[in-house]
Amino acid sequence: MCYAIPGKVEAINANIVTVDYFGEKKKAFNEFVEISVGDYIYAQGGYVITKISPREAQESLSAWKELFFKLKEIDEKKSRFSPSVRLSGNKVVAIFNKIKKKLTLEREELRYLLGLKDPEELEIFFKAANSLRQKYHSNSCCVHGIIEISNNCRRNCLYCGISTWNKNIPRYRMSKEEILVSVGEAVEKYGFKALVLQSAEDNDYSIEELADIIKSIKQRYAVLIFISFGEIGLDGLKKLYAAGSRGLLMRFETSNPEIYAKLHPGYDLQNRIDHLKFAYQLGYLIITGSLIGLPEQTNEDIINDIHLARQLNAEMLSFGPFLSHPETPLANSPLPKEEDILKVIALARFAGQENAKILVTTGFETLSPRARERGLACGANSVMLNVTPLKYRPLYSIYPQRAHEQEPLELQIKETITLLKSLGRAPTDLSVNKNA
Numbered sequence: 241m242c243y244a245i246p247g248k249v250e251a252i253n254a255n256i257v258t259v260d261y262f263g264e265k266k267k268a269f270n271e272f273v274e275i276s277v278g279d280y281i282y283a284q285g286g287y288v289i290t291k292i293s294p295r296e297a298q299e300s301l302s303a304w305k306e307l308f309f310k311l312k313e314i315d316e317k318k319s320r321f322s323p324s325v326r327l328s329g330n331k332v333v334a335i336f337n338k339i340k341k342k343l344t345l346e347r348e349e350l351r352y353l354l355g356l357k358d359p360e361e362l363e364i365f366f367k368a369a370n371s372l373r374q375k376y377h378s379n380s381c382c383v384h385g386i387i388e389i390s391n392n393c394r395r396n397c398l399y400c401g402i403s404t405w406n407k408n409i410p411r412y413r414m415s416k417e418e419i420l421v422s423v424g425e426a427v428e429k430y431g432f433k434a435l436v437l438q439s440a441e442d443n444d445y446s447i448e449e450l451a452d453i454i455k456s457i458k459q460r461y462a463v464l465i466f467i468s469f470g471e472i473g474l475d476g477l478k479k480l481y482a483a484g485s486r487g488l489l490m491r492f493e494t495s496n497p498e499i500y501a502k503l504h505p506g507y508d509l510q511n512r513i514d515h516l517k518f519a520y521q522l523g524y525l526i527i528t529g530s531l532i533g534l535p536e537q538t539n540e541d542i543i544n545d546i547h548l549a550r551q552l553n554a555e556m557l558s559f560g561p562f563l564s565h566p567e568t569p570l571a572n573s574p575l576p577k578e579e580d581i582l583k584v585i586a587l588a589r590f591a592g593q594e595n596a597k598i599l600v601t602t603g604f605e606t607l608s609p610r611a612r613e614r615g616l617a618c619g620a621n622s623v624m625l626n627v628t629p630l631k632y633r634p635l636y637s638i639y640p641q642r643a644h645e646q647e648p649l650e651l652q653i654k655e656t657i658t659l660l661k662s663l664g665r666a667p668t669d670l671s672v673n674k675n676a
């Protein structure tokens with residue numbers, strides 16, 4: 241299975257490449273690959289990732305061609321939203337119409353949407369968000385992989401099961417060789433084109449070591465690397481960009497500085513935001529967002545979270561439930577409801593950047609077995625698969641019993657593809673580079 245469709249290079253203008261996908265033209269940025277007009281390439285996240293032979297491209301394209309248009313058609317049908325006259329006075333429909341006219345929504349409107357309880361109104365809201373997703377992204381669904389390379393954390397986040405609060409889990413740290421083997425398998429055996437390397441904030445890896453790991457990955461494998469190592473300092477971000485990483489996954493966790501300070505004793509929200517801003521300036525693709533259902537968090541905070549993610553130029557939004565962990569001070573916090581998360585996804589689709597991808601998080605999948613299906617049907621268009629070696633997965637216990645903890649990668653891929661096909665989604669990423 242492949243997570244990108246081969247595209248044909250139509251034009252090259254300095255670093256900007258025009259790529260043709262079955263007649264659709266997209267712009268990608270090329271820094272790493274030697275290519276000429278007429279070549280076939282794979283792109284991901286708006287970056288040219290690798291060149292492939294015409295034979296390989298033709299094989300893949302003929303397998304894709306029919307499916308590509310069939311899936312699009314299914315998705316178009318499923319996401320069509322044309323409210324009946326009966327709904328002409330409906331407030332959700334009125335708000336949706338404002339978005340279609342490119343008008344900015346009022347705060348009171350966002351408040352209204354987040355406060356919805358009536359099932360019929362909620363259904364209108366979710367359907368409207370899904371139709372916006374289809375309008376901006378067509379049927380593409382990003383399928384990234386994530387490798388959790390260490391659970392060795394020095395931070396004391398009150399909600400997190402791998403923080404220093406948890407004295408009862410063995411700590412692990414993958415070696416460079418283990419990481420390279422996992423990346424190699426994900427890229428070469430399973431066809432991943434984008435991978436997140438995630439680690440607890442771990443004193444054991446120096447920036448130089450991380451840079452060396454990223455350089456070795458880039459030398460051996462054609463893959464877009466996102467880093468997610470926490471607050472590594474602005475200089476660290478610079479060094480890891482120079483080493484070849486091009487994306488940063490870092491949630492700001494909450495936009496409310498008081499809640500942030502309570503949950504992260506001794507740490508400051510501004511430092512995290514500074515990292516995200518600086519990373520964007522350096523050229524990183526940004527994945528960010530917050531936790532939903534934190535103690536004392538209000539709907540106003542959640543609206544601010546969506547605004548903040550927008551200000552941070554997120555390429556992908558990651559809003560997921562806070563799931564209490566027994567070995568932390570917040571062990572007894574209640575779980576959010578499935579509907580709460582769906583509302584945030586739909587609201588992010590209404591009020592986030594129009595071209596932002598929205599993730600169905602593993603946390604949400606842990607909260608609800610229907611998370612993917614429902615999340616993808618109310619504005620989301622991305623999923624992440626867990627590529628961490630099976631023996632380490634239960635130890636990366638940020639919250640208990642994470643979804644896919646026991647599932648081999650092959651099974652995760654099979655189930656993901658089956659679901660995406662049933663929804664008319666294609667596991668491809670034809671996104672346009674922001675610099676193009």
Ligand code: 5AD
Nearest residue numbers: 399400401491561562563603638639
């Ligand atoms: N519930 C949900 N998400 C959590 N994270 C950490 N602890 C929890 C929890 N108990 C998330 C944080 C962090 C990411 C790596 O894991 O948002 O950014």
